[in-house]
């Protein structure tokens with residue numbers, strides 16, 4: 322268990338990819354901080370379940386990733402409670418699908434704040450401790466949309482391309498401190514984030530749900546299969562290992578061949 326006695330913070334981990342990552346790190350021995358929105362009782366059940374199932378400590382942070390000061394406070398709280406943050410996964414994200422001329426200003430700004438600025442604030446807060454201890458792993462959940470674009474997703478694509486730039490820059494700055502920074506770039510993963518964008522895509526493209534799944538989502542993915550959260554978790558866990566010490570500043574596609582086009 323390579324993460325024994327280490328501490329991992331995973332933003333946006335009450336659901337989907339983030340929850341799978343938090344559980345994977347906990348299974349590998351890490352104390353974890355989970356974060357995100359949702360039903361309070363369900364979150365507490367998940368938090369307590371992680372502790373009892375994996376024999377680690379699990380803290381829930383309700384920090385709103387759209388608010389820089391709350392992001393910073395989440396890292397400070399993790400350091401106070403657990404003494405350190407060794408692994409930081411910037412994963413919280415939202416999506417909105419609309420043509421550029423109709424794109425709501427508040428949605429665009431929220432996507433930039435949650436999908437991009439939160440990663441800046443969390444990384445800025447976590448790096449000094451990582452440097453002091455001489456070890457760290459920063460993993461940003463980017464997207465195939467960090468590398469290529471799709472219509473009607475201007476905010477998301479802009480934020481994810483921004484994450485790519487942030488990841489590479491941070492990787493260069495911390496390279497001599499045994500800290501790596503990488504971006505995982507998944508194709509479509511069946512999570513609430515994807516499920517919720519189907520109605521808007523149906524409207525924007527005048528399609529049925531089945532058409533959106535086959536002609537929009539899986540159309541881009543040569544394997545014609547959704548990526549699974551377990552596949553992403555395995556990649557992230559590898560990135561935390563010593564074997565991955567030389568992988569830094571990388572955009573790691575896990576997209577069923579999408580960006581090979």
Ligand code: NAD
Nearest residue numbers: 333334335336337338357358385386414464509510512514
């Ligand atoms: P999801 O909707 O299942 O999970 C998103 C998480 O972020 C939830 O825990 C939610 O509560 C949290 N969150 C949202 N707004 C927040 C805020 N303001 N403050 C704190 N937490 C907040 O989605 P997912 O598919 O698991 O997405 C996770 C990440 O993976 C996102 O960055 C997304 O862009 C990325 N991604 C997803 C896919 C996909 O196909 N699902 C593909 C590529 C990249």
